[in-house]
Amino acid sequence: MISTLKKFFGYSEFRPYQKEVIEKILERRDCLVVMATGSGKSLCYQVPPLLVEKTAIVISPLISLMQDQVMALKERGIKAEYLGTGQSDHSVHILAQSGHFHLLFMTPEKACSLAVSFWSKLLEVGICLLAVDEAHCISEWGHDFRVEYKQLDKLRNILANVPFVGLTATATQKVRTDVINSLRMNDPYVAIGSFDRENLFYGVKHFNRGTLFVNELVQEISKFAGNGGSTIIYCTTIKDVEQIFESLQEAGIKAGMYHGKMSSKAREESHRSFVRDELNVMVATIAFGMGIDKPNIRQVVHYGCPKSLQSYYQESGRCGRDGIASVCWLYYTGSDFTKADFYCGELKTENQRRAVVESLMIAQKYCVLATCRRKFLLDYFGEHVSADNCGNCDNCRVSKRERDLSREAFLLMACIQSCRGKWGLNMPIDVLRGSKAKRILDMHFDKLPLHGLGKSYLSNWWKSLAYQLISHGYLVETIDDIYKFVSVGKKGEQFLSTARPDYQPPLVLPLTSEMVDGD
Numbered sequence: 001m002i003s004t005l006k007k008f009f010g011y012s013e014f015r016p017y018q019k020e021v022i023e024k025i026l027e028r029r030d031c032l033v034v035m036a037t038g039s040g041k042s043l044c045y046q047v048p049p050l051l052v053e054k055t056a057i058v059i060s061p062l063i064s065l066m067q068d069q070v071m072a073l074k075e076r077g078i079k080a081e082y083l084g085t086g087q088s089d090h091s092v093h094i095l096a097q098s099g100h101f102h103l104l105f106m107t108p109e110k111a112c113s114l115a116v117s118f119w120s121k122l123l124e125v126g127i128c129l130l131a132v133d134e135a136h137c138i139s140e141w142g143h144d145f146r147v148e149y150k151q152l153d154k155l156r157n158i159l160a161n162v163p164f165v166g167l168t169a170t171a172t173q174k175v176r177t178d179v180i181n182s183l184r185m186n187d188p189y190v191a192i193g194s195f196d197r198e199n200l201f202y203g204v205k206h207f208n209r210g211t212l213f214v215n216e217l218v219q220e221i222s223k224f225a226g227n228g229g230s231t232i233i234y235c236t237t238i239k240d241v242e243q244i245f246e247s248l249q250e251a252g253i254k255a256g257m258y259h260g261k262m263s264s265k266a267r268e269e270s271h272r273s274f275v276r277d278e279l280n281v282m283v284a285t286i287a288f289g290m291g292i293d294k295p296n297i298r299q300v301v302h303y304g305c306p307k308s309l310q311s312y313y314q315e316s317g318r319c320g321r322d323g324i325a326s327v328c329w330l331y332y333t334g335s336d337f338t339k340a341d342f343y344c345g346e347l348k349t350e351n352q353r354r355a356v357v358e359s360l361m362i363a364q365k366y367c368v369l370a371t372c373r374r375k376f377l378l379d380y381f382g383e384h385v386s387a388d389n390c391g392n393c394d395n396c397r398v399s400k401r402e403r404d405l406s407r408e409a410f411l412l413m414a415c416i417q418s419c420r421g422k423w424g425l426n427m428p429i430d431v432l433r434g435s436k437a438k439r440i441l442d443m444h445f446d447k448l449p450l451h452g453l454g455k456s457y458l459s460n461w462w463k464s465l466a467y468q469l470i471s472h473g474y475l476v477e478t479i480d481d482i483y484k485f486v487s488v489g490k491k492g493e494q495f496l497s498t499a500r501p502d503y504q505p506p507l508v509l510p511l512t513s514e515m516v517d518g519d
């Protein structure tokens, strides 16, 4: 194994789990490989075909990814080719069927449309594995669900004795279980690497939309641009991409842009310039994504919160691949979390919609968090770290202000109880802030004794407090289809049972940056 590794890849040792996974594949066992981006997952399916001289089938979502990989493999003297959707290259088919290739890449659509006779011929000469790259695409709980991936279980019948290898950088338990079940894996060997990226700094800031903020952002970026490393700015809409791009250009920063509405030629050009360091900054939607293997990205900025922490971790994880200290800033605004309808778009099943709302809720929790961001992220991916302070996130670096918030917590919880029924956070907060909106008058909530008692804080301040109370179990947020509603939890009930309008038991909480601003 080592000599093959050396001969084709020039490496002298395996990284964690690579050897184990390769051995299991050679024993013809199904495998699930869950490792962070850049940790070397591909090698797990690239080495076995070289050892046993049988073809490895690799399912990959994007033609452009396959092209890059095939090219890189050919340069190493490995026989690789791809079959695209609808591609009818006869000679590739004939060669493939004769077992000529070490690695044969294809999209899931292609894999499912190939005739059984194709697979039979290939089986006769030998298939050493079937790898499903970006395997989280099979799961509705993943951040990038693709219907085509769901069809892949058909191949299980045809390739009954071929080891299936799922690979992903998305590590939640739900996604893992989904991949195993959807691919009908049989007692798979599961390799889970660490997701901690010690060299990455994580920080979050709240912002209000407007040119004022864009100018501020451009100034921040210009501090980075020009000292060797590159920056990616991820925006949630194409409009934002264009606005930030223009502002950067006006500021004289060498920037490029990338989004789905550009021609593929313009996108390729933009990508190439970025990789060649002709640009300092790339402003993009998430269309600029898979397969970016640039080592010296020093900063990934999110202008607007992504729809899930899984996407956030993957996108921000594109920086600092070379192990050098790099930073990930996320700028969010309240409206980022009310986009469930938008993201649900064409989703049909309730499960899919719930997954979207739940993901947004967790992303929001991350944004308003007052404790270690890294710990929260890793916890979310099922990796438990004992240290409460990583020393490399905004919350761990600044000494947090704390304050007794018992009165405010009392008002909020009492108000949520008084409103009864199924409301999100906005209703009780608007009541506290003394709103006379129609929906409040209709419900006669303006007559509640608490109406207007919380005027002195902005609604973002109250939301930030609410999220702290949720994370400490005083409040509970639940989903009903795509609507979230909030209620008082066990701890909150205990608190309320001893509290009176003139007395509340002490409740000391750290202030989030939003609360410090409005305090």
Ligand code: ADP
Binding pocket: 011, 012, 013, 014, 015, 018, 035, 036, 037, 038, 039, 040, 041, 042, 043, 293
């Ligand atoms: P992933 O698919 O997990 O994102 P890749 O397979 O693209 O990661 O690998 C990331 C980088 O690490 C590649 O440049 C690859 O050549 C390199 N790499 C993989 N395995 C090893 C190894 N054993 N030793 C050194 N470099 C490795």
Ligand code: ZN
Binding pocket: 371, 372, 373, 374, 375, 388, 389, 390, 391, 392, 393, 394, 395, 396
């Ligand atoms: Zn931390």
